[in-house]
Amino acid sequence: MPEQDLELAEAQRAHWQQTYTVHPGMYGDEPSAPAVHAADVFRAAGAEQVLELGSGHGRDALYFARRGFTVTATDFSPVGLDQLRDAASHLGLGAAVDTTVHDVREKLPLSDASVDAVFAHMLLCMTLSTEEIRVLVGEVRRVLRPGGTFVYTARHTGDAHYGTGIAHGDDIFEHGGFAVHFFDRALVNALADGWRLDEMHAFEEGELPRRLWRVTQTLPG
Structure with a gap:
């Protein structure tokens, strides 16, 4: 990674750490609309294990667990994941949620074809270069089982x-x-x-409002 890109990545990591520290549970307890959609898609596909990338303090990971999925939640912020583990324990969902500190610029810490579904809400549109995003989606493909589903959202142009x-x-x-x-x-x-590109749905979220695409794609079986 070029030094300038590395400096920006580290600055973003520090910024998110500080943000979660100062504003614990900053996104609230309710799941995002994309997570609600994804849970329905995953359930219809017969998924049981879900990997969430960029889970933050865990509102969506906890929702997946409440829906009966086994969840592996990753984020590069230990502070956010600490909040997720505490919430999961408080809700009696600790056995359903596993957390791993992970930077998506690195290889995913899972074996090949080990999960049924992957979810990422606004993770792909963080401070990642186009090449890093391509490599990450290749990693998602590696860890998904044949016929597995990937749902992600990204702010668009x-x-x-x-x-x-x-x-x-x-x-x-x-x-x-x-x-x-x-x-x-x-x-x-x-x-x-x-x-297989199943859906590319435009929607709005939050203040401004942010304009995003919700993308659903399936790995060939």
Whole structure:
């Protein structure tokens, strides 16, 4: 990784650590709308094990566990995962949720074809280069069982913040300390190469509001 990219990645890691420390449970207890959708898709596909990438303090991981899935939750913030483990224990879901500190720039800490489904809400559009995103999706493909489903969301180039703030290149722009890689349609299509692209759904979330795509793609069986 170029030194400039490494510095930005480390700055983002520190920023998220500080954010979760100052604002524990910052996204609340209710699951995100994409997680609710994903749980239905995963259940219909017969999935039992779910890997969540970038789980943060765990509102979606806990929802998957409440829906009866066994969940492996990863994040590069130990602070966020500490909050997730505490919440899981309090809710009696500790046995259903396993947490692992992990940076998605590294190989996923799972064996080949070991999970039924993968979920990532706004993780792919963090401070990752296009090449790092491609490698990560390749890792998702490696750990999914044949016929497994991948649901992810990403802010796209129609978002009001696209092209503004601090530009870091490769369609990455920073606002308020948070850097985002905005997706265009070509990137979504490229990431679906070799998969079945089931859905590309546009939606809005939060303030501004953020404009995102919810992408569902299935690994051939």
